[in-house]
Amino acid sequence: MNEPLEGGCACAAVRYRLTSAPMFVHCCHCRDCQRQVGSAFAINALIEASRHILLSGQTAPSAMPTDSGRPHNVFRCTACGTALWSEYGGIAKLHFVRAATLDDPAALTPDVHIYTRSRLPWITLPEGVPAFEAYYSARTLWPPESLERRRAALE
Ligand SMILES: [Zn+2]
Numbered sequence: 001m002n003e004p005l006e007g008g009c010a011c012a013a014v015r016y017r018l019t020s021a022p023m024f025v026h027c028c029h030c031r032d033c034q035r036q037v038g039s040a041f042a043i044n045a046l047i048e049a050s051r052h053i054l055l056s057g058q059t060a061p062s063a064m065p066t067d068s069g070r071p072h073n074v075f076r077c078t079a080c081g082t083a084l085w086s087e088y089g090g091i092a093k094l095h096f097v098r099a100a101t102l103d104d105p106a107a108l109t110p111d112v113h114i115y116t117r118s119r120l121p122w123i124t125l126p127e128g129v130p131a132f133e134a135y136y137s138a139r140t141l142w143p144p145e146s147l148e149r150r151r152a153a154l155e
């Protein structure tokens with residue numbers, strides 16, 4: 001990644017920057033993501049909160065129900081409501097940035113497809129990208145440097 005990636009909401013009040021590449025990129029086909037984005041899947045770039053800089057605008061969390069009962073907050077632009085990132089499990093140090101809000105949504109490619117058991121039948125998964133019926137083990141799939149970044153972020 002040469003340039004820092006930037007993105008924002010639909011009304012352009014919120015602008016953000018990723019100061020490095022994300023640790024890993026999920027394409028999630030779960031039913032929750034499908035409902036919340038109103039589409040076939042969500043693309044989440046996992047990055048340290050410290051590398052996800054809010055440049056302008058205001059966001060507010062909305063709490064999403066989860067099967068597990070663990071918290072899931074979606075942060076939205078307070079002006080237009082665009083969902084910009086998620087925090088799962090109350091872990092504020094890791095952001096799941098909705099990658100389609102990047103100015104260049106093609107800048108990131110999913111490293112893994114998850115919850116493919118609810119993948120819509122007309123979606124063809126790309127060859128050569130790991131795919132899992134449900135969740136997966138980051139420990140076995142993430143590059144060592146990403147695992148180290150996550151470990152350091154959660155300290
Ligand atoms: Zn907005």
Ligand SMILES: [Zn+2]
Nearest residue numbers: 028029030033
């Ligand atoms: Zn999902």
